[in-house]
Amino acid sequence: MPEALPDPLRAEGVLFDLDGVLTPTAEVHMRAWKVVFDDVFERWGITPAYTDADYFDYVDGKKRYDGVASLLHSRNVEVPWGAVDDPPEAETICGIGNRKNAAFAQSLRAEGIAPYPGSLALVEKLSAAGVPLGVVSSSKNAEEVLGTAGIRSFFRIVVDGVVAERENLASKPSADMFRAGAVALGVDPAHSIAVEDATSGAASAAAAGFAIVVGVDRGAGADALRDAGATVVVDDLDVFLSDSAGSAGQADSTPQATSSDDQETA
Numbered sequence: 001m002p003e004a005l006p007d008p009l010r011a012e013g014v015l016f017d018l019d020g021v022l023t024p025t026a027e028v029h030m031r032a033w034k035v036v037f038d039d040v041f042e043r044w045g046i047t048p049a050y051t052d053a054d055y056f057d058y059v060d061g062k063k064r065y066d067g068v069a070s071l072l073h074s075r076n077v078e079v080p081w082g083a084v085d086d087p088p089e090a091e092t093i094c095g096i097g098n099r100k101n102a103a104f105a106q107s108l109r110a111e112g113i114a115p116y117p118g119s120l121a122l123v124e125k126l127s128a129a130g131v132p133l134g135v136v137s138s139s140k141n142a143e144e145v146l147g148t149a150g151i152r153s154f155f156r157i158v159v160d161g162v163v164a165e166r167e168n169l170a171s172k173p174s175a176d177m178f179r180a181g182a183v184a185l186g187v188d189p190a191h192s193i194a195v196e197d198a199t200s201g202a203a204s205a206a207a208a209g210f211a212i213v214v215g216v217d218r219g220a221g222a223d224a225l226r227d228a229g230a231t232v233v234v235d236d237l238d239v240f241l242s243d244s245a246g247s248a249g250q251a252d253s254t255p256q257a258t259s260s261d262d263q264e265t266a
């Protein structure tokens with residue numbers, strides 16, 4: 001029995017996480033983390049080896065240094081925190097985080113990034129209808145990723161890792177980030193929608209009082225997203241493109257109201 005889908009056109013505002021929701025940057029992040037942690041684990045003899053499951057359990061959706069600390073803590077490894085301006089070679093939480101960021105930036109510049117077709121189509125549809133849109137991302141690379149993907153202009157506000165540091169917002173799963181996003185966009189969370197692919201992000205949105213938290217399952221798992229606070233879980237945002245979305249649940253055979261250069265995603 002398909003879940004009934006909310007109608008994002010009727011929301012007061014919609015706040016999107018970035019990595020893994022709008023752009024497949026999670027893959028770029030995952031590759032960068034693996035390069036860094038494989039090296040650290042091997043040199044320090046840390047076991048068990050770093051896996052993609054560790055990414056989802058300890059790193060995904062958190063601020064960079066919190067992710068490093070959380071993962072190392074899971075292996076009972078204590079490392080000095082260091083400082084945000086530690087060089088990438090420094091064997092500190094911050095140094096390891098900065099090393100990962102350098103690997104990420106290098107990959108982004110070399111390969112570029114394109115938004116998920118379903119996400120782009122939904123953002124275009126909501127934007128054309130005048131629904132206020134914002135981005136709530138833990139990443140300090142959010143502006144660069146949005147610009148590289150060519151979608152920055154759709155969003156009235158961006159609350160990212162840079163804003164979080166400046167305004168002292170706690171890392172997801174704290175309510176801080178999504179609460180700040182709603183305030184910046186000028187919308188009431190009780191009448192708005194948050195879209196997240198990470199359990200920490202779904203928990204943040206739920207704690208911030210969002211009536212509807214859409215979990216996009218890119219690997220975290222539908223059950224884990226629901227347990228964290230997602231009120232509905234989808235595989236891709238293209239399910240919201242159907243005219244019947246909001247009343248009839250999943251759209252398989254209904255005509256799709258999409259942009260002119262329609263892409264076959266089914």
Ligand SMILES: [Mg+2]
Pocket residue numbers: 017018019020021026061196197198201
């Ligand atoms: Mg994400």
